[in-house]
Amino acid sequence: MAFAFHILGTSSSGNCSILECDGARVMLDAGFPGPRLEASLQRLGTEARALDAVFITHEHSDHCIGLAALLRQNPALKVFANRETARRIQGTLKVRPDWQLFETGSTFEFRSLAITAIPIPHDAADPVGFALDCPGEAGRPGRRVTWLTDLGHVTDVVRHHAALADILVLESNYDDEMLDLSKRPLNLKQRIRGRHGHLSNLAARDLLLGLREWRTTELLLGHLSKECNRTTIVEGVMQEVRAAKGDLRVTVVDPLEETPVSVW
Numbered sequence: 467m468a469f470a471f472h473i474l475g476t477s478s479s480g481n482c483s484i485l486e487c488d489g490a491r492v493m494l495d496a497g498f499p500g501p502r503l504e505a506s507l508q509r510l511g512t513e514a515r516a517l518d519a520v521f522i523t524h525e526h527s528d529h530c531i532g533l534a535a536l537l538r539q540n541p542a543l544k545v546f547a548n549r550e551t552a553r554r555i556q557g558t559l560k561v562r563p564d565w566q567l568f569e570t571g572s573t574f575e576f577r578s579l580a581i582t583a584i585p586i587p588h589d590a591a592d593p594v595g596f597a598l599d600c601p602g603e604a605g606r607p608g609r610r611v612t613w614l615t616d617l618g619h620v621t622d623v624v625r626h627h628a629a630l631a632d633i634l635v636l637e638s639n640y641d642d643e644m645l646d647l648s649k650r651p652l653n654l655k656q657r658i659r660g661r662h663g664h665l666s667n668l669a670a671r672d673l674l675l676g677l678r679e680w681r682t683t684e685l686l687l688g689h690l691s692k693e694c695n696r697t698t699i700v701e702g703v704m705q706e707v708r709a710a711k712g713d714l715r716v717t718v719v720d721p722l723e724e725t726p727v728s729v730w
Contacts, residue, residue, distance in 0.1 A: 476688030477721030487600035500535025514539035524590035525554035639664035
């Protein structure tokens, strides 16, 4: 199985991606209802029964609501989560998955993948991002795919892992002016802006520009708010990042688009 990374969707309404590497096919988050997940997998020419494992970042529904549907089609699916996230999700399920528990901050293995669970600041029980190291093939070097969404603020640990990513998925959730003008209640606006909420477009840009050295060649901006952001705004904000790192390909994942975004 050749290397491929597919984002099935990433927004405030749902998050899910597929990594294919060295004979393994794993899912990162399962944040769409069953019918949407099934349709997205069909677009890739695969199905739930072909998945080897799913890795869950935290228990919010836009990251795990599709897990029950996956388990109905693939009861043997291995589900990786830390203990507190697994406990919260288990309370919503009628069956008990094959939980594979890890410690936040640890690096563990699944097949030929090395996975690091990155602690992140968000208003969930014990949220993480993931860095997945894929071995090289056909004489090519290995690649690291790093998934960093749902960040209230940028920590030194987040900076460290962002700098090490070859393929980086980074949250760019909202535009400050659009959030201000939205009809969302004040307490929700404060939650989004809080230190355990989400990254704004400008905060995502500043994280990247603040890295002294980083090896990313594929940057995918995700988890955009459908109500408080636009792809064109993110594109504009990221022009400075493009100029600072000439070998960088930047993709803004449209929250309204259901066609997978792929990196080969």
